[in-house]
Amino acid sequence: MSAALQAVKQFRVRELAPVLKAQPTASTARPKILNPFLPHKNPESGRWAPAKYSLRRQADLVKQARASGMLHLLPPGPKLSPKDLAAASASTPISASTPTSDAMAPAAESSKSWWLSEVEWEGEFKEKEVKGADVGNRLYAGRKRMFKGHKWERTLEKRTWERKMLMKDMAARIERFRTTYRRKTPSPVSPARPVSYSKLPF
Template sequence: MALQAIKTFRTRELSAVLKTLQLSETAPTVPNPFLPRLNPESGRWAPAKYSLRQQADLIKQAKVSNTLHLLPPGPKLPPTALQKVPRPESLDAEPWSQNVVWEGEVKEKKKVSGPENGIRMYAGRKKMFKGHKWERTLEKRVTKRKWLMRGMKARILRFKTTYKRRRPSPLGPARVTGKQPKLPY
């Protein structure tokens, strides 16, 4: 079943080239169905012929049938992974399993650090999502709190001494000023 799926994929994609494969000795170039293509007439990009889910299913079936080397490179199967795959020679006699060169360049994603450290959501991102306001301002508040706590003993001492100076002594004489104090209203 898995081998049949790969055979169907190859015959569908190489149908135009299969006739010329037997005549020529060099590997023909075929458009990669796993990658988007630029239409030269309109200048617009056409999406990949196979979706990412379909690509993943084909790769799973190719792994089961040991025919991974017959698939083109794509987002789900980078070229570096294809180079590591051993090529069995049992299928080389079949016309659909002949060697072809797939057009298009696969851009491999850079390896980002984070998931192995437990940071999954923001791994490889420049800035975090919107989040709650308290989450966005947390770092600034923690920095300010640390800065204020450094001189806290001196600030407490300064406050206590200032407060003592302002408070009138209950045992001392009353302060007499020239003017009567104003009422607060």
């Protein structure tokens, strides 16, 4: 048995064993089990209990179940929509739902494959409708404009244009500054006099 199939089997055994132990006759019928992928409300206290499995563990189980072809054995949740679950159940043949082994007798196989029985998961998963998900653009769907972004991104076009205009005649400007500075530099042989140096033109 592969590691992916073993992980799915451990999940099913962990969830089905307490119910079948409390109700031995539930193995022949469809037992009702709380969906461990969804939060549940306590009818007595009115408080919500979080999902038994985190989103990371749910994603790992979905990946392993998809790799082993046992996706139909998992309950619906945030990482597995009812549409994907229905498609997996329809595409899974009956023979694939009961893995066989040459070294296992039919009687022993039927007694050990109880974890493959059908289960009725309690709890309704309401899938949120995300705008733009059908066209692959969920980020800006329904928005009038894009996000503001960083300030350097918003001012990049203006700064690029200003830099381009300044560099356009930079050689002439440098030459003009150098000649102006040289002309105003006092001669060492002439008498000292106050000199007003102009600021840089750029």
